[in-house]
Amino acid sequence: MSSTSPTVFVTAAGGQLGRRTVTALLERIAPDRVIAGLRNLDSEAAAQFRARGVAVRLADYDRPDTLAAAFEGIDRLLLISSNEIGQRVQQHGNAIEAARGAGIGMLAYTSVLRADRSSLAPAEEHRQTERILRESGLPHVLLRNGWYSENYTASIPSALTHQALIGSAGTGRIAAAARADYAEAAAVVLTDAGQGTAEIYELAGDEAFTLADFAAEIARASGRPIAYRDLPEAAYRDILLGAGLPAPLAALIAGSDAAAAEGALFDDGHALSRLIGRPTTPFAASIEKALAG
Known part of the structure; x- marks a missing residue:
């Protein structure tokens, strides 16, 4: 761990991806080269x-x-996308403008798979953020x-x-990976x-599965009968609403499944495993971990 390592700032560091990214950074550079950005400096995450x-x-986006103020003296910045649907473009724009003003040497942004042409509902806000980044002139x-x-x-x-996994993804194959892999x-x-700028990484898991495959693996690992029940997008959205999810989130989940049915979440480029130098976490291992609590 060299003292000449870049100073790295992670936004939204208290979130699930942010915390894992800080942990991954500490395996590569010294703690005094890592800065965590938080909305609450008195939080448990801040103390940790x-x-x-x-x-x-x-x-705060x-x-x-x-x-x-937060970005002063930073060499490299990870802009983790906001989870506030409908507010992301403004929030990300605020961060990009602040990074430009601070003269940050490189900004990495967590976008979505094939954002430039994806049919996923969240992709539009990512496309707009990517445009703002290009126009900012920031590396x-x-x-x-x-x-x-x-x-x-x-x-x-x-x-x-x-005894059922429900969704609207049909037989669409989903190349998911664990958060720790992306972090x-x-x-x-x-x-x-040696990292260049203006790079685009399409990141996904090595192994793709259908939701029927996922249900079958839950059944195998748990020893209990689990079947996949495929529903029309509207019916799935209504079930999610009935379970208490906010309308925008229910629509996002159901719509993402419908897009997955058309291949929006499949990728076989293996860019993620090449970048991290190991295979991505198998979905069976993620299920085993979840079942273990």
């Missing part, structure tokens, strides 16, 4: 980062003044992440209760001295 020797700074890298395996393992408790890829890009 400080205990590991990682500095924390206030960084909705408060440009905090971003300008940048696009980490176009596929879906997280955890998006599906979160449904395991319900599947076990009802490691981000850490590699942020710390590689």
